[in-house]
Amino acid sequence: MSGHWYTEDGEPMHFVKKAKGGGTRPTTIRDARKLNLFPSVTTILSTIAKPGLESWKIRTALGDAFDNRPFRDEDVRTYIGRIMDKATQRGEAIMDFGTNIHNAIELALKGGGWEGSVMHPEGYEYELAEFVNPVAELFADNKWKPVGLETVLVGDGYAGTADCTYIAENEYGIIDFKTTGDATKSEKDLVRPEYPAQIAMYHVAEHGGIDDKAAGYNIFISRDANIGSVKVVRYDAERLRKEFEFGMRCVHNWQHLNNYVPRRSENG
Numbered sequence: 001m002s003g004h005w006y007t008e009d010g011e012p013m014h015f016v017k018k019a020k021g022g023g024t025r026p027t028t029i030r031d032a033r034k035l036n037l038f039p040s041v042t043t044i045l046s047t048i049a050k051p052g053l054e055s056w057k058i059r060t061a062l063g064d065a066f067d068n069r070p071f072r073d074e075d076v077r078t079y080i081g082r083i084m085d086k087a088t089q090r091g092e093a094i095m096d097f098g099t100n101i102h103n104a105i106e107l108a109l110k111g112g113g114w115e116g117s118v119m120h121p122e123g124y125e126y127e128l129a130e131f132v133n134p135v136a137e138l139f140a141d142n143k144w145k146p147v148g149l150e151t152v153l154v155g156d157g158y159a160g161t162a163d164c165t166y167i168a169e170n171e172y173g174i175i176d177f178k179t180t181g182d183a184t185k186s187e188k189d190l191v192r193p194e195y196p197a198q199i200a201m202y203h204v205a206e207h208g209g210i211d212d213k214a215a216g217y218n219i220f221i222s223r224d225a226n227i228g229s230v231k232v233v234r235y236d237a238e239r240l241r242k243e244f245e246f247g248m249r250c251v252h253n254w255q256h257l258n259n260y261v262p263r264r265s266e267n268g
Contacts (some may be wrong), residue, residue: 004043017248041160041202097119104131104162107134110149131179145168148162172215173203176219184226196235199235214237217235
């Protein structure tokens with residue numbers, strides 16, 4: 001099993017050196033056991049069933065199959081591989097698009113230069129300002145002050161990188177950015193079970209607990225439709241406490257399934 005891994009001190013270890021020859025390869029759980037690495041929150045929460053996502057994948061694959069019929073004399077195995085390659089390429093393009101927007105938002109919140117354009121997976125070019133400006137306005141309107149951006153946090157059996165830790169007048173916590181097909185959809189359609197759990201786990205890793213002033217946000221940013229639209233979903237302290245309990249049950253479940261529990265040192 002590969003995934004994202006971190007040392008106890010928060011150093012990313014997503015890749016390790018190859019035993020023979022140069023270069024690196026993705027870190028596996030076997031490497032993690034040797035190096036006492038901590039799995040990322042996203043790796044742990046990947047064990048949660050995601051029926052909505054799976055349904056989207058199936059519909060997309062069927063659409064690809066309809067648009068790309070088998071070649072003459074192409075066998076089934078080759079055809080399936082070709083369709084799956086298309087799905088992989090699309091997924092990578094969507095991830096790259098989201099990463100570019102995340103990076104631009106981070107630079108904007110730091111006050112650095114971020115202007116430019118970004119290429120949509122479907123081949124359209126957009127100005128980054130269409131995605132960044134609405135988020136920057138949210139920070140100004142809500143008086144959210146970024147304290148840390150892309151901060152690596154290590155908790156009890158897990159680790160990860162938080163998009164933004166913030167403080168405001170009467171609250172503080174974690175803000176996580178999500179690019180999505182259409183941010184104007186309902187909260188029910190946008191929020192997956194792992195989203196608030198991830199924020200709660202980051203909050204505890206950063207602050208040691210969840211007091212009454214704790215809060216967390218997902219900011220959804222439209223990727224495909226209604227470009228420039230954003231939706232804010234807030235999680236209060238009571239919700240975060242429940243989500244943290246759920247997240248830790250996922251941690252213990254992951255540890256049981258993989259027969260591996262990373263250990264913090266006495267000074268960790």
